[in-house]
Amino acid sequence: MEGEIMNGNKETLIKNVNLVDVREAAIKEKQNILISDGKIIDIGPSLSGTKTEVHVIDGNDNFLIPGMADLHVHLNWNGGIDPKSTLAKEGPKIGIIRAYKNAMDHLKIGVTSLLDVGSVDDLAIDLAAAIRQGVIFGPELYATGRIICIIGGHGAGLGYEISGKDDALRATRNLIKNGADLLKISATSGAYGSYGAEKLESIQLDPEEIKTITSEASKYKIKVTAHALNLEGIKNCVENGVEVIHHGAFMDKDTARRMAQKGIVYVPTLLVYKKLAEDVPGVMPEAIKKAKEVAKHHKEAFLNAIDAGVKIAGGTDAYSPNFGDIPRLIDEAILMSEYGMANIDVLRSITINAAKVLGNENRTGTLEVGKDANLVFLKNDPIKDIRNLTQQRQVIFRGREVYG
Ligand SMILES: [Zn+2]
Incomplete structure (x- = not known):
């Protein structure tokens, strides 16, 4: 039901995703996201981990929305x-x-x-x-x-x-x-x-x-x-x-x-x-x-x-x-x-x-550095068609992979 707890020596690197920026109504294409201790610590087009153990997830060009x-x-x-x-x-x-x-x-x-x-x-x-x-x-x-x-x-x-x-x-x-x-x-x-x-x-x-x-x-x-x-x-x-x-x-x-x-x-x-x-x-x-x-x-x-x-x-x-x-x-x-x-x-x-x-917008609601790593992977762009919310690939909550 839940993935491993991310501890201080571990990071998760999600590669190759399109971020849905709900604030700016924009898609940031081909991004990587670095997660540590359940938080997003970096976002950028080419990132690598900083810790000894880095768990890499291939985002497969998915569209990522906040939890x-x-x-x-x-x-x-x-x-x-x-x-x-x-x-x-x-x-x-x-x-x-x-x-x-x-x-x-x-x-x-x-x-x-x-x-x-x-x-x-x-x-x-x-x-x-x-x-x-x-x-x-x-x-x-x-x-x-x-x-x-x-x-x-x-x-x-x-x-x-x-x-x-x-x-x-x-x-x-x-x-x-x-x-x-x-x-x-x-x-x-x-x-x-x-x-x-x-x-x-x-x-x-x-x-x-x-x-x-x-x-x-x-x-x-x-x-x-x-x-x-x-x-x-x-x-x-x-x-x-x-x-x-x-x-x-x-x-x-x-x-x-x-x-x-x-x-x-x-x-x-x-x-x-x-x-x-x-x-x-x-x-x-x-x-x-x-x-x-x-x-x-x-x-x-x-x-x-x-x-x-x-x-x-x-x-x-x-x-x-x-x-x-x-x-x-x-x-x-x-x-x-x-x-x-x-x-x-x-x-x-x-x-x-x-x-x-x-009152939790300092931690949730958008995909930004410093926020909780609450991520939903979608196959297609939900701004183009809201029904794309139903086509989910994966959910991550505070850095943990959540399984059905
Ligand atoms: Zn009611």
Whole structure:
């Protein structure tokens, strides 16, 4: 599953690759890359190793992109017809093992950073800690723990259900105490939910509750990300300190402009509602109905965001109902391209833009000297055709070769 750990006496030299420079929208042809201690230490047209032992990889004219990032996963779910019930039956202990398997499946296709935005018992926070402490080998994982939502609100199954400002403050402080890297709130209802509050047109958390959460989190420089579908809920987030808006299916032009002005990032998650809208037996019928409504408006919102110059970052909602038990970031990237986003911007959204949200852009998101050696080898140029992301030859994470 993993290659050798590169130690101080060893280097890896990758020869003859074309680097995809996502920042400059350019291909740097026929380059070599030198890796030591998991970092890129040199890039150039003709390099040789400096240490006694140099492991040489022939890049075969492949195109190299930086490791990708998915900012919206629920690793404890299974992507089946009703993941919430499955998790409730299995319990959080199996949930955390499943979460690890799902995280590793991402790493194998080159998704080297993940943001889990909702897990039962905050289990993704513990998984992230186990990976960081080196208890287990895995991708770079960030986690919000439970979702802060109203009583019976969206995400209640993975939620921290609150009522009022005192509760909002308590939830914020408890999640930060537990080690949340970012916080996730539900500003509106969603498609998948069983309680009475899940009406597509309704807001859920009040503006005052949102403000309480964001101002407390900002004391510790912790970002608040939000699930928001309808326009009123999106506006409540935009005006009350939320830094990342997920889904945003009913975002209008004015609100998109406001988001661009304020530097609020948009994670569209286009594919998940399309998949949920499929009439698959066993999936909650009202979720299918609502997803159809969302999917109808989603493309327009996405194009509004692009026109207004909103920063867009990649995310999928992987493992939610009827979404399958596989990573979906590449499928999402293909759909973003089909809906009209330039391929280079799609690539930026799943690399450098996502890295900025996670705060790890000093180490990830681009292929540059000094950054982590997180590399995905592609047979063909993804700027020409985004579907080339599917034709992978190899993944390297922090200098280690990752095997399927
Ligand atoms: Zn989600």
